[in-house]
Amino acid sequence: MISPKKYVRATVFYGFFAVVTSGLVLQDMPSQATTPEDKSGAKECYESIKGATELVKKDNVVPKYGYPNVKCSPTTGAVLWYGDPYDDTEPMGDMPTFGDHTDGDFAQAVIRTRTKHLKTIIQNGTKCSGCHPAADATTQKNDPRELMMHQDIVSNATKLQHGRGAIWCFDCHNAANRDTLVDHKGQEISLNEPYKLCGSCHGVTYSEWRMGLHGKRTGEWRVGGKKRWWTCTECHNPHTVQEHRFQPIAPELPPALPRGMTKDDFKGASGHGGH
Amino acid sequence: MAEKQMESVSTQKERNEVVADKRGFLRLAGATLGVVVAACWTGLAITKSAQKVEGANTRAHSVDEELRQQQIMAGKKMVVMTQEEKQKMLDRILRNHYRTVS
Amino acid sequence: MSEDKRKNDIDEGQDDGTTKESRRDFLKKMGVAAAVTTVAPAATAATTKAASIAEHLQTHFEMMSDSQKEAAIARLEKRYSEQFEKQVTVANTPAPDEVLFGYALNISKCIGCRRCVEACVRENNQSRDPAIQWIRVLQMERGNDTFELENWHKGSPSSSRIGDYGVQSGGHADKAVGISGHTDHYYEPEQVPEENAFYFPVQCQQCEDPACVRACPVQATYRDPNGIVVIDYNWCIGCRMCQLACPYWARRFNWSEPALPNEEMNPKTHYLGNRPRMRGVMEKCTFCLQRVRDGRYPACVEACPVGARKFGNLLDPESEVRKILATKKVFRFKEDFNTEPKFFYYMD
Numbered sequence: 001m002i003s004p005k006k007y008v009r010a011t012v013f014y015g016f017f018a019v020v021t022s023g024l025v026l027q028d029m030p031s032q033a034t035t036p037e038d039k040s041g042a043k044e045c046y047e048s049i050k051g052a053t054e055l056v057k058k059d060n061v062v063p064k065y066g067y068p069n070v071k072c073s074p075t076t077g078a079v080l081w082y083g084d085p086y087d088d089t090e091p092m093g094d095m096p097t098f099g100d101h102t103d104g105d106f107a108q109a110v111i112r113t114r115t116k117h118l119k120t121i122i123q124n125g126t127k128c129s130g131c132h133p134a135a136d137a138t139t140q141k142n143d144p145r146e147l148m149m150h151q152d153i154v155s156n157a158t159k160l161q162h163g164r165g166a167i168w169c170f171d172c173h174n175a176a177n178r179d180t181l182v183d184h185k186g187q188e189i190s191l192n193e194p195y196k197l198c199g200s201c202h203g204v205t206y207s208e209w210r211m212g213l214h215g216k217r218t219g220e221w222r223v224g225g226k227k228r229w230w231t232c233t234e235c236h237n238p239h240t241v242q243e244h245r246f247q248p249i250a251p252e253l254p255p256a257l258p259r260g261m262t263k264d265d266f267k268g269a270s271g272h273g274g275h
Numbered sequence: 276m277a278e279k280q281m282e283s284v285s286t287q288k289e290r291n292e293v294v295a296d297k298r299g300f301l302r303l304a305g306a307t308l309g310v311v312v313a314a315c316w317t318g319l320a321i322t323k324s325a326q327k328v329e330g331a332n333t334r335a336h337s338v339d340e341e342l343r344q345q346q347i348m349a350g351k352k353m354v355v356m357t358q359e360e361k362q363k364m365l366d367r368i369l370r371n372h373y374r375t376v377s
Numbered sequence: 378m379s380e381d382k383r384k385n386d387i388d389e390g391q392d393d394g395t396t397k398e399s400r401r402d403f404l405k406k407m408g409v410a411a412a413v414t415t416v417a418p419a420a421t422a423a424t425t426k427a428a429s430i431a432e433h434l435q436t437h438f439e440m441m442s443d444s445q446k447e448a449a450i451a452r453l454e455k456r457y458s459e460q461f462e463k464q465v466t467v468a469n470t471p472a473p474d475e476v477l478f479g480y481a482l483n484i485s486k487c488i489g490c491r492r493c494v495e496a497c498v499r500e501n502n503q504s505r506d507p508a509i510q511w512i513r514v515l516q517m518e519r520g521n522d523t524f525e526l527e528n529w530h531k532g533s534p535s536s537s538r539i540g541d542y543g544v545q546s547g548g549h550a551d552k553a554v555g556i557s558g559h560t561d562h563y564y565e566p567e568q569v570p571e572e573n574a575f576y577f578p579v580q581c582q583q584c585e586d587p588a589c590v591r592a593c594p595v596q597a598t599y600r601d602p603n604g605i606v607v608i609d610y611n612w613c614i615g616c617r618m619c620q621l622a623c624p625y626w627a628r629r630f631n632w633s634e635p636a637l638p639n640e641e642m643n644p645k646t647h648y649l650g651n652r653p654r655m656r657g658v659m660e661k662c663t664f665c666l667q668r669v670r671d672g673r674y675p676a677c678v679e680a681c682p683v684g685a686r687k688f689g690n691l692l693d694p695e696s697e698v699r700k701i702l703a704t705k706k707v708f709r710f711k712e713d714f715n716t717e718p719k720f721f722y723y724m725d
Contacts, residue, residue, distance in 0.1 A: 073495060080495045221690070246488065251569045255508065369691065
């Protein structure tokens with residue numbers, strides 16, 4: 001903080017410079033900002049996985065400041081900024097106890113309703129059960145075959161890499177109710193709560209996710225504050241996770257080079273260790 | 276004669292003083308004005324020339340900043356802390372914080 | 378001017394009336410000319426930037442009384458609202474009690490997508506042209522050919538899941554470890570992350586013992602009660618001492634009048650945070666002061682698509698940052714400068 005003694009010194013110093021600089025400042029008319037067209041970006045944006053976490057930009061979601069729900073990149077369509085970090089979410093609901101002291105932080109946690117953003121459901125206009133009403137013979141034993149549909153999700157079901165060949169579709173997808181997932185104990189799990197399933201194998205990651213060390217959150221920084229928790233499948237595609245832990249995305253533009261300079265001009269200055 | 280001369284000398288002197296006074300005042304006023312004008316002029320000239328060379332300057336400065344930044348970033352020195360070092364570091368930071376806010 | 382010459386000038390002046398007259402005339406003309414040239418722009422400046430003059434005369438923000446602060450803020454809100462043609466708020470939200478902010482960044486997660494950079498620009502009203510960015514993402518080559526595993530006991534780099542890249546295990550270092558290979562922040566691939574690269578974002582490290590604060594001759598930059606180094610933009614004289622002092626080159630100077638399109642301007646601002654700056658002042662990351670004093674995460678934390686950025690209260694042992702300090706491999710950038718940054722880099 002500022003001590004009065006230092007303040008006096010600062011004031012004297014300031015006065016001196018103020019006189020010198022005031023002339024310059026006064027001359028400085030506010031440049032009438034050249035207002036180009038709204039560059040706030042695309043209406044259709046994506047969060048972490050391109051092709052799986054799309055959402056639509058809505059205007060004036062926070063009227064007080066005229067904020068949209070999100071601001072998106074005009075070059076990549078990536079969501080860059082949240083006007084409302086809880087837009088399109090629902091309470092996380094009860095979490096199984098875990099025997100660590102992270103219990104109790106979930107009261108204000110919210111998650112995005114995953115099923116509203118699943119491309120397959122959106123494109124077909126129906127839930128999974130609309131096409132897959134009940135269990136059939138193919139779901140009964142661990143006998144993967146080439147898929148007739150959904151190759152865009154799993155290109156070769158006989159060589160599913162997740163679990164390194166040890167698991168197949170119906171170890172995670174519920175054969176009895178295609179709108180849900182299922183864990184190895186037969187417990188039905190919502191597609192919106194994949195952490196309950198993933199956590200049964202990836203225990204350490206699950207624990208770190210519950211503590212807030214793994215994964216992403218938006219909202220309030222305080223412990224126990226209202227936060228949106230990103231769930232597993234919002235960042236990882238379980239069908240291709242062996243290929244890419246995180247699906248590569250297009251980066252935003254690099255900083256502008258100083259006028260008249262090229263990238264090569266800085267080659268000489270780049271470091272090779274030490275000073 | 277002498278008196279008259281004296282008189283004329285004194286009036287001459289008075290007149291001279293008056294003239295001198297007026298002259299002195301004008302000179303002073305002129306000088307003051309001159310200083311003010313010069314100051315204004317210089318200020319304007321500085322501003323104008325600053326504006327004129329601004330384009331070139333902005334570039335020069337930013338290139339300079341770029342090179343500096345590159346240089347600074349080249350001095351990378353990353354040392355993973357041990358558990359003990361982390362604890363000590365945290366203690367130092369918290370101690371300093373409490374001292375500052377108290 | 379030499380003694381003789383000055384004497385000559387005086388003599389001339391006294392002897393020769395014509396010179397005197399002409400000089401007097403000249404001065405008279407000059408006076409008129411000066412009056413015209415100086416008063417005219419001053420008058421227009423006075424009408425268009427009245428608020429600026431009042432701003433220019435105001436005192437240091439921390440030294441203002443409450444009513445002075447209110448007046449200063451009202452002045453700014455009026456000026457910004459007119460300039461950006463929308464309702465702009467300038468908050469003076471006080472620092473929350475019992476909070477010391479810390480930041481942790483996972484360099485084994487960062488993919489170098491630069492969303493943090495862009496989020497920061499949108500949140501903090503940075504100038505678009507010339508483009509000012511508070512975060513720089515450095516791309517570095519993976520791998521380090523300088524150090525071998527057999528030199529471990531001498532302080533060689535520890536190996537990690539993402540490769541040996543010159544991170545030295547601590548405590549027993551006998552020499553400085555640098556990162557071998559090329560560093561670049563203008564990288565522009567189709568997609569990130571690239572193979573054989575890792576990314577190292579740099580922004581203000583919010584040092585506990587900041588070199589910039591020590592360097593400032595007028596105390597325009599200072600540490601706030603939450604440990605954030607802030608700037609009173611109106612008190613800043615633009616001498617750039619802080620910029621030279623900062624070992625992280627985290628400060629940016631407004632060399633020219635910042636340009637910020639009206640529709641892109643974020644109208645929710647804080648006096649010490651993201652309110653629009655002017656030419657001739659310094660600016661830098663404030664951990665999004667206008668957000669964090671309201672309880673919100675900084676914009677870069679929310680923008681990161683991989684969750685590599687963590688933020689919280691260092692005084693709360695349950696906070697994410699404290700848990701990272703307790704359980705992860707942590708290092709600080711340029712720790713040897715002893716500025717005690719509260720920005721921690723860590724690895725899984």
